Amino acid sequence: MSSNELINQQFLKWCETVGIDFNNNSIVIKETPEKNRHLITEKFIPNGTILFKVPYTAMLNPLTSEIKSITKQNQKNNDDSDDDVDDEDGTKLWKDLVVCIHKELQKGEKSQWYPYLSILPTAKDQKFDNLYYWNNSELELLKPSKCVERIGNDKVQLMYEQIQDLYDVPELTKEEFLKISSIIMSYSFDVNGKSMVPVSDLLNASWNYNSVLEIDDEDDVDYICMVAKKDIKAGDELLNIYGNHPNGELLRMYGYVEDDNQNEFAEIDLDTITKLNNNYTNIIDDIDESYDMEDPLIMETFDVYKDEGIVSELVVLCEILTNHDEDMKKGLTYKQIIKKTINKVINNHQISNETRDLLVKIIDHTKNKYEVNPLLKKEYENKQGYSREYMASVVIKTEYQCLMDAINILDKEYTIMENKELEKIERKKRRMEKKDERKAKKSKK
Incomplete structure (x- = not known):
C-alpha cells in the first residue's frame, strides 16, 4: 500500500x-x-x-x-x-x-x-x-x-x-x-x-x-x-x-484551466477606445457624469464573451461616440442621448455603420496585443495538464478566440440601420422597375 x-x-x-x-x-x-x-x-x-x-x-x-x-x-x-x-x-x-x-x-x-x-x-x-x-x-x-x-x-x-x-x-x-x-x-x-x-x-x-x-x-x-x-x-x-x-x-x-470552458471572455480596455480619438476622453467623462442608472455604463474594461460577444455597454458607448456630433447639433442633452441610444441598441438591436466600424477597430487593436504572444500559434500534440506554459497558452488562445468571433456575433445580433435603409431603397427601385416593365408590356399590346 x-x-x-x-x-x-x-x-x-x-x-x-x-x-x-x-x-x-x-x-x-x-x-x-x-x-x-x-x-x-x-x-x-x-x-x-x-x-x-x-x-x-x-x-x-x-x-x-x-x-x-x-x-x-x-x-x-x-x-x-x-x-x-x-x-x-x-x-x-x-x-x-x-x-x-x-x-x-x-x-x-x-x-x-x-x-x-x-x-x-x-x-x-x-x-x-x-x-x-x-x-x-x-x-x-x-x-x-x-x-x-x-x-x-x-x-x-x-x-x-x-x-x-x-x-x-x-x-x-x-x-x-x-x-x-x-x-x-x-x-x-x-x-x-x-x-x-x-x-x-x-x-x-x-x-x-x-x-x-x-x-x-x-x-x-x-x-x-x-x-x-x-x-x-x-x-x-x-x-x-x-x-x-x-x-x-x-x-x-x-491554478488550473479548462480547455472547453464555456464561461470564457476577453476584456477590452477603456484606454484602447480613448487612444483612437483624442475627443473621446472628454465625451466619455461627460457621459459618465450624466449617467444616473444603477448599473455602470463606463467601465475600465469591457467583456467580450465566447458565445454572446461584445457586452452591450460597449456597443451603447460606441453608438454614442459615433453619433455624438450629430446629436449635439440637434440640441440633445447627454441624458437624452443616453436614453435614445439605449433604446436603439438594447431594445431595438440597431447600430450605425460607423459604430460597427469603431467596434472593428477596437477589437483589432486588442487582438494585436495577443498576436505578439508566441504561445498564440504554438501547437501541442495533447493536453499538458498543469504545465504552466500550456495553461498560459490556453488562456491566451481562448481569450483571443473570443475577440475573433466578436464581430460575427455582433452582425447576427444587431441590424445596421444604414443597410436597412439601403435595402428599402433597393426594394422600392425594383418595384418601380417591375411597374415600368408592366406598363411597357401593356403599351405594346
Whole structure:
C-alpha cells in the first residue's frame, strides 16, 4: 500500500468517526499522475441524490477551532473586543481561517483534524500553480490577459501584516501564509462564515459540474449536503463548480484551466477606445457624469464573451461616440442621448455603420496585443495538464478566440440601420422597375 493510499484510508476512517455520511453511494478517492485527489462513484447515482452529509462539527473554522486565546487584543484585556476589529476590506473571515489552519498544522498528529489536513496540499514541498507562485518570466507568457494585473501581491502582503498585528503568531512565515491562503482559495466554502469542509473540498471543479453543496436554512439540521445535480454514471468523477469564471481567473485563483470552458471572455480596455480619438476622453467623462442608472455604463474594461460577444455597454458607448456630433447639433442633452441610444441598441438591436466600424477597430487593436504572444500559434500534440506554459497558452488562445468571433456575433445580433435603409431603397427601385416593365408590356399590346 502506498503512503497516499494509507493517508486516504486514515481519512475515510476519520470521516466515519466525525459523522460524515456517504449515504451508501460507493464514493471512493482516486489519484492519478494527471490529476490530484478526486472523487468518483462506483455505482450509478440519480439526479437529486444526496451524495454525502458533513456535520457542522466536522468543519474547520473559528467556531470549531478556537482562536480567541491567541488574539493580541484578547490577551490585553480578556474580553470579546476583537470581534469589533475594523473589517473595511472584508477579509477578517479569511484571516481568522488562516490562523485556524496554521494552529492546527502546528499541533501535528495531536490535532483532531490531522487525518483531514493530511490529504490537503499542506506538505512543505507542495507545488501550487495559482498566479501567486508564477515568476516574472512565466507571467510574461500570459500577457496581455488581465489576470496578471489582478494577482494583488500588495493586498497579500497587507493581509499578512494585519494577521501579525491581530494574532500572536510570530512563527507564521510569509511562505506558510501564502500556502494556507492558496488552500483556502481552492478548498474553502462560505459556510458558517468561511470554513474548510472535509470531503466537499475533494471535488474538482468544472463549468460542466454534476454536484453542488446545499445548505438547509429552513430546517433545523446540523449538517450540509453535497447533492447530485444530474444523473452520474458509475465511474464518473464528482465535479463541483467554483463559479462562472473564465480561464484567466481560474488560473489566477485556483491554478488550473479548462480547455472547453464555456464561461470564457476577453476584456477590452477603456484606454484602447480613448487612444483612437483624442475627443473621446472628454465625451466619455461627460457621459459618465450624466449617467444616473444603477448599473455602470463606463467601465475600465469591457467583456467580450465566447458565445454572446461584445457586452452591450460597449456597443451603447460606441453608438454614442459615433453619433455624438450629430446629436449635439440637434440640441440633445447627454441624458437624452443616453436614453435614445439605449433604446436603439438594447431594445431595438440597431447600430450605425460607423459604430460597427469603431467596434472593428477596437477589437483589432486588442487582438494585436495577443498576436505578439508566441504561445498564440504554438501547437501541442495533447493536453499538458498543469504545465504552466500550456495553461498560459490556453488562456491566451481562448481569450483571443473570443475577440475573433466578436464581430460575427455582433452582425447576427444587431441590424445596421444604414443597410436597412439601403435595402428599402433597393426594394422600392425594383418595384418601380417591375411597374415600368408592366406598363411597357401593356403599351405594346
